[in-house]
Amino acid sequence: MKPGDLLLALLANAAWAFNFIAGKAGVTQFQPFLFTSLRFAVLLLVLLPFLRWLPGRMGGVLGIALVQGVLHFSLIFASLEASGDIASVAIASQLYVPFSALLAVVMLGETLDGRRLLGMTSAFGGVLVIGFDPVVFHHLDALLLVTAGALAMAVATIQMRRLQGVGVFALQVWIALCATPALALLSLLFEDGQWATLRTATTLELAAPVYSALGASLVGHGIVYHLLGRYPVSITTPLLLLNPVLAVAFGVLLWGDVLTWKLILGGVMTLAGIVVITVPVPGRQATTTSG
Helix, strand or coil, X not given: XXXXXXXXXXXXXXXXXXXXXXXXXXXXXXXXXXXXXXXXXXXXXXXXXXXXXXXXXXXXXXXXXXXXXXHHHHHHHHHHHHCCCCHHHHHHHHHHHHHHHHHHHHXXXXXXXHHHHHHHHHHHHHHHHHHCCXXXXXXXXXXXXXXXXXXXXXXXXXHHHHCCCCCHHHHHHHHHHHHHHHHHHHHHHHCCCXXXXXXXXXXXXXXXXXHHHHHHHHHXXXXXXXXXXXXXXXXXXXXXCHHHHHHHHHHHHHCCCCCCHHHHHHHHHHHHHHHHHHCCCCCCCCCCCCC
């Protein structure tokens, strides 16, 4: 990969990693459904020119919009609100990789070799170790929420693998169009004080959903889409494993997370398992996706 493209991959990782900071900051001001709705409203406004009817593909697109747009993102941001740190959420969110591999066996008829089974065992075991960290143990609801969010992302990954001929921005604008009103309705039903929250929000607080939409979705996914058009998946996907590492670093440096030995051990076990699942054996074709 050319040096310029390597820098782009680093930028995509950083954009996604910083989204955990933006999300954590955002849900301190906005409740999760409201924050997620604002995020998608911004994305919808920016991507509106890409909105067009997709004959024969709308069922698949709307299914992804429900699972990824409404379920995955609301669960992830709810976990950030409930969590005592950012690092554990960033690491546990990567469970979508082993979940995707398991679902691919059930839904796509793929097979698992011993190497990938070992990777899954390491990944899930690492999250269990993280769960016994004192900071995480007192916020187990956050760990359950992010695990559910990872499962939703895995389902969306399988849905996207079945969907053909839809560009990344065309898909994202439909997700935003469906998710914005659905999440706004959920906010009205289960949250309160939305108008007062919006009225008193500072420019910096409003920047959180804006960054989440533009930085994570447009910059992050846009770069990865560009790289996948120039390089094989087997080269591009492993580079994206830097995302949770940077998220942990940002959590420590910018949010004041404290890394205990259990969080470090669990993180290493989880990310090692993700590497084993994601990075292809030389001579084999990778079949993973990025999130």
